Amino acid sequence: LRHHIGKSFDQIIRDPEIKLEQLLSLDPAIGDGVRKEWLDQIELDIKYDGYIARQERQNSRIERMEKLRIPEGFDYDSVESLSAESRLKFKEVLPATLGQASRISGVRTSDIAILMIHLGKKNGSAPI
Incomplete structure (x- = not known):
């Protein structure tokens, strides 16, 4: 002691x-x-x-994250820093929220962070 x-x-x-x-x-x-x-x-x-x-x-x-909505018709191609694999999966699944996007198999955590920052900028809010 x-x-x-x-x-x-x-x-x-x-x-x-x-x-x-x-x-x-x-x-x-x-x-x-x-x-x-x-x-x-x-x-x-x-x-x-x-x-x-x-x-x-x-x-x-x-x-x-579960509540952060991804706008319908969101252009994933406009987010250049997303990996090609995650971009493809997002376009196939079309998640409605960031939470749903984070549960897509094969999507990188870094791509979720990039998407979160991008959505925050579009919504004029701070990242989660």
Whole structure:
């Protein structure tokens, strides 16, 4: 615990080597009367908070992609930086949204990003 001096409680508990029980053993009065299941849940919530926040941001981004409409009759040939393979697949499938386009087999992630930027420019909005 020496290398944690000066750090906040949640910074210390995020360390995978540190267990909440170790910290509570320094001052047993802190966790006195608190059920072990609750302490375990508190520890997990703190340790995984960053991962959960990242997943929530990703879910939000996916949700926005699902709603970003591709105009009917969109000219994929006008987006020069799309790969030939993705351009062909887009023209065959004619996805209605960016989310649908992202699920087309063989379409590159980079092409989805390019399409997203292009659609954002056309709609006058920022990329997702």
